[in-house]
Amino acid sequence: MGEQLPSVPGRAQLHSDTLNRPVQTLRVKMVLLGSSGVGKSSLALRFVKNEFRSTSPTIGCAYLTRVVHLSNVSLRFEIWDTAGQEKFHSVTPLYYRGAHAVLLVYDISKRKTFVRAQLWLRELEKHYIPGSTVIWLVGNKEDLAQNRQVSVQEGERLASDRGLFFMETSALSGDQISELLLAVAHRVYECLGTQQGGLSEWEEYPFIDLHHRDTSNPFSSCCKVGP
């Protein structure tokens, strides 16, 4: 808090540990799909804050963001963490429409969630245009390997049969989380970043500071919306 960087439309705000070299920021829509309780929200929380805590079932969906810096570009992941409960299935297509990346999540200790992931895949294949979406099959709860009901080979086989990428993760331990996000980032940029109309550029919002109102008005220079 307190540090206020001037916002330049179309340019990223840089983390202090990187060089002050402005790079382009592109928007990536990423959707998490899968059965109730496989750990979609926990994965999302790891991506965004690298934290773990037990959560109540997601209602509708949750929207979170995380910027990933690659060597020559920044990707702003706009993550749609959907509810696994059946009553929300009727609205889920709203969220995966136009997604650049889909994480199809199952729980390696529950076979039926793996079956369910295949049903989601069938749904997805009805809607998506090949080459416009990168789909990742994610076996979560790798920390429960002693209760494993779905083998690594099975996951790998399904992924290679259907042209998906595959990884096992543990949102609980944090294992393979940043690897997954980076892998998705590279793959999405590779497949869609250079493509015409693939990824759109991120336009910065005015920075809203709820804490330091007594200092100079942070809106005077960069206010785009409002009064």
Next chain:
Amino acid sequence: GMDEEAQTAHVSWDKATLAPVDRLRSDRADSPTPGLVEGTEPGAAVQKSAMFVHAQSFEDLTAEAEKATGKEENPDESGECAEELQVLVGEKNIEEQHNRDGSPQGRTKEEDVSSETWRSHRKHVFVLSEAGKPIYTRYGTEEALSSTMGVMMALVSFVEADKNIIRSVHADGCKVVFLAKSPLVLVGVTQTCQSEKELLRELHYIYYQIVSLLTLTQLNHIFQHKQNYDLRRLLAGSEYLTDNLLHRLERDPGLLLSAVTCLPLANSARDVVSSSLQAAKAKNLVFSILLAGDRLVTLVRKKDQFLHHIDLHLVFNLVGSSSSFREGEGWTPICLPKFNTAGFFHAHISYLEPASELCLILVSTDREDFFNMSDCKQRFLERLSKRSAYQALKEALKCPSYSMEQVGIPELRHFLYKSKSSGLYTSPEFPFVYQSDEEQERLMGLYQELHSHLHYPTRPLRFYYRCGETENLLAWVTNGFELYLCFSPLSTKALAVSAVNKLLKWIRKEEDRLFILCPLTY
């Protein structure tokens, strides 16, 4: 009344216009006590614009039960809703190939339903379909209760076959109350002295909770196509909302009074918050609600659109029960059943800061409106921080309630005061003698009992005083307010009456902090 209800059922949510029933003029003329007239009581809005659907609270809830059968549900659902149903029906084929996704967060309900512990719970609530299939039980598992629920349905059908309606069974210190709201049947069983009416009121809340998750249109659609449908599939993972609502019904005076309470906040600060919300409007935005925990900070609504207190309590329950809005921004379809049982609104739900108690709910009619709502939130925050109201709001959060010492009436232990015209109530913290959960629930039970007497359908009382061993109680209802007071058992009636006058003066003095006097519209 009835007209209002009928109207609600027949409007689609994007053009609904629920005008408040304006009873002000007639009441004012009839009332023998000027000043105690609805609209002039402490806590009444300064302008004549109430925030809520203007309904005779308790009667509004229970009158529906009397209205009996034959109310056809609205057939003209909007195209959007039909589309959502289509997806749902299509999905069923896939879904039926394997069994339901068990919710891992499911409650630990492994309670033996034949055990004495199960039997001795003070209050049971069951929901079943008209085919007698279990949908919900408060304790134990639905599976284990399928024969019990079968018996319940048999009772309902047996009496119905004679063109009658079963209301309740009284046996062996138990009250069994039935509420048939097609396509659902709700049954409450209590061993407390709670009245039948109060239990019925609670069953209505549970009914609305289920409708708010699915819409009545969808419920009817499902059971028309498959009488034997197992609704637990669609409610899986949401049982905790019903559990929490039942818990609230035992503890939250707002659900009893059909009212909500506000975060105490200086008038000027609240006005800034309200006008900041008002300015952050959008085409399809219907309600903007700012909550601090279970307290309302402000509510701004579209002109001519009113929120019902039941719908607001369902929103409170949704937000308060779930941690899923803590991270990021939530976006969910929600049916507000007292507004329209046929369709979904879409609610943008987010906390102003991750650890904050302040939660903003923006209700839109358009399911594609996420980014518009997100933008409204940004604009609201921007205005708020500019005008330093955020600091005042955060200060106010430090004392979200007040103690009886601050009220300064020594003989008075505790009270509930509801301003009828605004639909808002105020109540202090529980005093030291009611610190434990059991004591608080007992006091709430006593208030419920008073409430029952004041709202008894055939002989409602205006004034009620009761001496007990542990406390003396007084309840008073006028055209303008409802008041429930709790005194020490050593107090007298004369003291109680003088305390009422002192209290009303105190509330009048504090009303601009305790109530929302200037509700706004976009």
